[in-house]
């Protein structure tokens with residue numbers, strides 16, 4: 641039970657389902673990068689919960705860094721204007737990078753971000769997103785690790801917000817449209 645339950649139309653993924661899927665992705669990454677050291681880049685703020693669970697389930701030498709971008713402001717639709725609000729602390733040249741995201745929606749954020757990171761000449765770069773909402777895509781983005789494909793609905797919880805709320809919900813659910821006036 642959560643104080644937010646009344647704002648949720650439908651639970652898409654329970655805590656248990658999230659835990660199991662995150663472990664499967666971590667096992668896949670561990671197998672794919674045997675013998676290598678990886679660097680996980682969490683795209684703040686939404687991916688912080690996924691990152692925390694994923695990195696602890698990966699059995700490889702691994703460093704972490706964080707980047708913050710924003711394009712949604714207080715709305716439920718991408719403004720199309722992506723802003724870097726915090727850059728990485730580390731140099732990624734010649735490193736094996738995995739970008740960790742909570743959701744791939746229009747693709748505006750990740751197409752912009754991946755281009756910037758590719759220009760810094762990593763040894764390799766892959767994208768790992770917990771959720772993929774393909775119906776909303778306006779920019780193509782190549783995904784290597786995807787947790788779940790979801791329908792065209794605004795979701796919150798497990799790091800994902802609406803107007804900065806709901807990030808601390810332990811499950812992922814569809815937000816009732818009346819909450820955002822949709």
Ligand SMILES: O=P(O)(O)OC[C@H]1O[C@H](OP(=O)(O)OP(=O)(O)O)[C@H](O)[C@@H]1O
Pocket residue numbers: 683684685686687709710711712713718741742743744745746747748749750800801
């Ligand atoms: O594919 P897109 O339509 O660009 O949407 C995906 C982006 O939107 C969310 O970030 P947001 O800008 O809401 O910032 P946040 O991570 O701080 O919540 C999410 O974390 C992704 O970065």
Ligand code: HPA
Pocket residue numbers: 712743745793794795796800801802
């Ligand atoms: O469905 C969503 N929920 C929360 N944040 C988002 N950013 C892009 N799509 C979403």
